[in-house]
Amino acid sequence: MKKQEEWKRLEDGMLGALREGTQPVPYLFLKLYPSLKLNETEAMLIIQLMAFLDKDKLEFPTIEQIQGRMAATPEQVIKTLQKLLKSGWISIDEQIDLVSGVQSERYNLDGVYRKLAEAWADRERRAAEQDKQAAAETDAKDIFSIFEKEFGRPLTPMELETIAGWLDQDSYKQELILAALKEAVFAGKVHFRYIDRILLEWSRNRIYSVEQAKEHAQRFRTGR
Incomplete structure (x- = not known):
C-alpha cells in the first residue's frame, strides 16, 4: 500500500508539471542542429530562450535565469551566448519606450529560423x-541496354565510351541517339560509325528532335 501511495504521489507530481505547459520546439531544429554544428549546450540554450520568450514572456532573461535552467556554469552560458551571437544564430534588439524613454533589450531568434530555412532549402x-543524377544514371543504363538488345551482344568498353561521349561531350539527347540507332537498324547498318555519321548529319542540319529526324529521314528516302 505504501508503495502504491508513493507511485500515486509521483504520478500527481508529473501531472502537475505537465499542466504547466509544454514548449513547442521546431522539429527541424531538433532534427538538424547536429548537422548545423551546434553542440548540446548551444542547442539547449536556444531552446531555453524560446521558452523564456514564449512561455515566460521574458524577452531578455539574465545569465543567472538562463543558467538556472541548464546544466552549465554562468561562464559557459556567457561563452555560449557570445558564440551564438557571433555566428548569427541569435541577435539582441534594442528598443526604447516612447512614453518613458526607457531603453530595453530583447533576444531575437530570427537567425535560428533563417538558418533552419536555409538548411531545409539546401x-x-x-x-x-x-x-536528377539517379534518373540520368537510369536513363544511361536504359540506353546501353537498348543498344545491346539491337546489337544482340554486350557492348565493348569502347562502345560504351562512345555512347557516353555522345551524351556528355556532344550533348546529343538520348531520344535522338536512339532515333539514330533505329535508322541504322532500318538501313541494315547496325554499327557505331554509321550511327555516328547519322548524328553528325543531323547536327549539321540543325536537327535536335526526334520529329525533325523523322521528317529528314522521310525526305531522304523519297528523294526530296
Whole structure:
C-alpha cells in the first residue's frame, strides 16, 4: 500500500508539471542542429530562450535565469551566448519606450529560423540533384541496354565510351541517339560509325528532335 501511495504521489507530481505547459520546439531544429554544428549546450540554450520568450514572456532573461535552467556554469552560458551571437544564430534588439524613454533589450531568434530555412532549402536542393543524377544514371543504363538488345551482344568498353561521349561531350539527347540507332537498324547498318555519321548529319542540319529526324529521314528516302 505504501508503495502504491508513493507511485500515486509521483504520478500527481508529473501531472502537475505537465499542466504547466509544454514548449513547442521546431522539429527541424531538433532534427538538424547536429548537422548545423551546434553542440548540446548551444542547442539547449536556444531552446531555453524560446521558452523564456514564449512561455515566460521574458524577452531578455539574465545569465543567472538562463543558467538556472541548464546544466552549465554562468561562464559557459556567457561563452555560449557570445558564440551564438557571433555566428548569427541569435541577435539582441534594442528598443526604447516612447512614453518613458526607457531603453530595453530583447533576444531575437530570427537567425535560428533563417538558418533552419536555409538548411531545409539546401537539403531539398541536394535531394533534387541526387534524384536528377539517379534518373540520368537510369536513363544511361536504359540506353546501353537498348543498344545491346539491337546489337544482340554486350557492348565493348569502347562502345560504351562512345555512347557516353555522345551524351556528355556532344550533348546529343538520348531520344535522338536512339532515333539514330533505329535508322541504322532500318538501313541494315547496325554499327557505331554509321550511327555516328547519322548524328553528325543531323547536327549539321540543325536537327535536335526526334520529329525533325523523322521528317529528314522521310525526305531522304523519297528523294526530296
